[in-house]
Amino acid sequence: MPLHHKTRRYIFAYAMLLPGIIFLLVFTFYPIIFGLPLAFTNYSALAETQWVGWRNFERAFADADFLHSLKNSLLYVIVVPVIQFVSILMAILVNNNLKGVQFFRVAYFIPVVTSMVAVAIAWKWMFEEKGIVNYILKSVGLIDSNIAYLNNIDTALFAVMFVTVWKGLGYYMMIYLAGLQSIPSELQEAARIDGANRYQVIWHVTIPLLKPFVLLCSLLSVMAAIRVFDEVYVMTGGGPANSSMVTGLYTYNKAFKDFDFGYAAAIGLIVALIVFVFTVLTFKFGKKGGLNYYG
Incomplete structure (x- = not known):
């Protein structure tokens, strides 16, 4: 199979995957990445967010x-x-x-x-x-x-x-x-x-x-x-x-x-x-x- 045919197939395949990849990035990976530092803060949507370190984890196990x-x-x-x-x-x-x-x-x-x-x-x-x-x-x-x-x-x-x-x-x-x-x-x-x-x-x-x-x-x-x-x-x-x-x-x-x-x-x-x-x-x-x- 000529190379350009393979290239077109790869492009088509990734184009089909793109909507799902975007969905995962927006609704799965972004919340995970955002949630990691959030676990070390006293987050507030109204007041100032404060960094509390491991305090949330200590609180959880107590x-x-x-x-x-x-x-x-x-x-x-x-x-x-x-x-x-x-x-x-x-x-x-x-x-x-x-x-x-x-x-x-x-x-x-x-x-x-x-x-x-x-x-x-x-x-x-x-x-x-x-x-x-x-x-x-x-x-x-x-x-x-x-x-x-x-x-x-x-x-x-x-x-x-x-x-x-x-x-x-x-x-x-x-x-x-x-x-x-x-x-x-x-x-x-x-x-x-x-x-x-x-x-x-x-x-x-x-x-x-x-x-x-x-x-x-x-x-x-x-x-x-x-x-x-x-x-x-x-x-x-x-x-x-x-x-x-x-x-x-x-x-x-x-x-x-x-x-x-x-x-x-x-x-x-x-x-x-x-x-x-x-x-x-x-x-x-x-x-x-x-x-x-x-x-």
Whole structure:
């Protein structure tokens, strides 16, 4: 191919990327760069902004409410293995050439494309004392009386976590489905010829070859879990008694309700560092698993 044709292709490709790059620069990278020095100030939109050094970070680690929200955010990470395990099973199920499998693929993916606000409102209604969740559980004999899930300090956070799992399954299922369809069928057939049953093929052949996809999905899921906001904000607002408060919502409250932007920026930076640590650990675990196969 002549050089000028390649040049035109490169120009066209970068032209297509340019709107997205501009969007990222304006709404992602600029706020990050601006937020870094902001974390070391006592920012005020009306009065003079003062440099306070590490005081915001010292305040954060002495703030019982922030530490409680951080604990809840870290607790939220337990949804990650649940989502990954169930979504892998769903992907294996819909990867078969069964009658009506296309319908199930679409049905599982519908929650992904549905607005989280709409999903959270719907589930908030279902989790009410006279909602459908209590009706079903009482019908099958699992509970004797109605439970106010979102108004109970013992169940509010876990109810929101359930919604996160329910909505995320279809997204990760599609990624795993793409991974399953990239695995050469000859490897699975060879294992069956050697006498492996279906479960042994899945455990010893399919899962190891899915490790790169497990790494990607786990990383995305961990970041989403620590930065969760929408469902908590809509369903509980962090209550009752801050039992479901997470760092995303706590940062929002400090910034846009208390107008304590410097402190909110410091909290955001702490959470970003925690996400970075989880990212490094996830990559380290992934390298031990099976990434070398892809070399």
